[in-house]
Amino acid sequence: MPSVRVIGVLRSPFREKFGTPRQGNLAPGAFATLKVVDEYTPEQSLQGLEGFSHVWLLSSFHLNTNKKFLPKVHPPRLKGRTVGLFASRSPHRPSPVGLTLARLVKVEGDTLHLAGVDLIDGTPILDVKPYIPDSDAAPAASAGWTAEAPFPALKVAFSVQAKADVAAAEARLGLEGLTGLLGDILRHDLRNPRDRAQTKDGLELGFFLHDFEARFVVRGGTVTLVRLATGGQMHKKERRTPPAKGG
């Protein structure tokens, strides 16, 4: 069997699957860092990477718990319909390796500063490759089933409390752009469309981001950020679907 190695662990604001963008391009303000371990002598092995604006991250889908191979999956944006596993980007694959195109903001010593990342904090990274437009882009490609199934686009609102909480969180964490990131996460509807309990209109739900919990409510086509809470514990139960056939 081929073997792979971890070249570093990604640090991102996403604390759990719920609230992590489904593709990197959905949240361009999702910043992350990757420190390449000393074993791979980053001061040499990263030379020349700074000239590229984008990189591929090959990552380990380390949170997979599925032991059994399931050939059909339910992509969230197909709302219940299935496609073959290899026609999807589901993490539940024979080789559980993720492929993410990220923007390379800068290289600083042994650390890559990245944006537009759809990976949870702590994800093991197996490889970084430069994005080479000539060989990595297919300008006239057809997008298969994804062409007819765009990601949801809810209207996003912030409560008065949420606006104050966001300003306070930005000041406390020394961040900018939190409003944009929260908007991107919420806009694409992070709920699982197959989970009826979770998708009940008007139900308050929460997801963890940085060190706070973002509480929100979806009513009709509008998602409202209610507040950011600190000191909370993840209540995984409320956002877990029943064991899914086909991941």
Added chain:
Amino acid sequence: MPSVRVIGVLRSPFREKFGTPRQGNLAPGAFATLKVVDEYTPEQSLQGLEGFSHVWLLSSFHLNTNKKFLPKVHPPRLKGRTVGLFASRSPHRPSPVGLTLARLVKVEGDTLHLAGVDLIDGTPILDVKPYIPDSDAAPAASAGWTAEAPFPALKVAFSVQAKADVAAAEARLGLEGLTGLLGDILRHDLRNPRDRAQTKDGLELGFFLHDFEARFVVRGGTVTLVRLATGGQMHKKERRTPPAKGG
């Protein structure tokens, strides 16, 4: 350590590294097939893939023999200059996983028919993913050092003998487009620019493709296909570089 599995073995016309295109887009007529093994129930797991025009192949760089990590590499088109490993697509990586964008010609039962493939015959494939233009393309990306180092573009000529050999090989193998494929392979100069013996002007060299050996000569800026020979054995010695620092 994360683990990966082989979902099938690629069949391609390329018999050895020498003569295998350096990127898939350099040889759009490089056809290949991938039969997904029964264990991964291709009749289900490939459903929906036929709607995509392009796929990612994650492959195992199974011919790597380097045991030691070398942080700098010599990409052929840099003619001796080095870059960091992670700023390159060199196969000699901590996780020896290749990333190839291929055109999906068709899906036939358990088999993908592919084009524009830069992988040697027998390459173990770890994963197939659909190419999703919205998340996999960066239209305004900067190409780093590759922007200033285009692949060589020799003028290609065919001897009278070679023209006859190509026509005979096409008839025998039931192939079309062999002239184009040979032209693409030769045009980008398959010789290693760091190997002085190999790059001697006027030296006849050969590479194996399908079941024949293509013999060629480079003189100045022109490469001439001399003939296609059958029944030959690979003479690896003539096309091997001395053990390279930095792969």
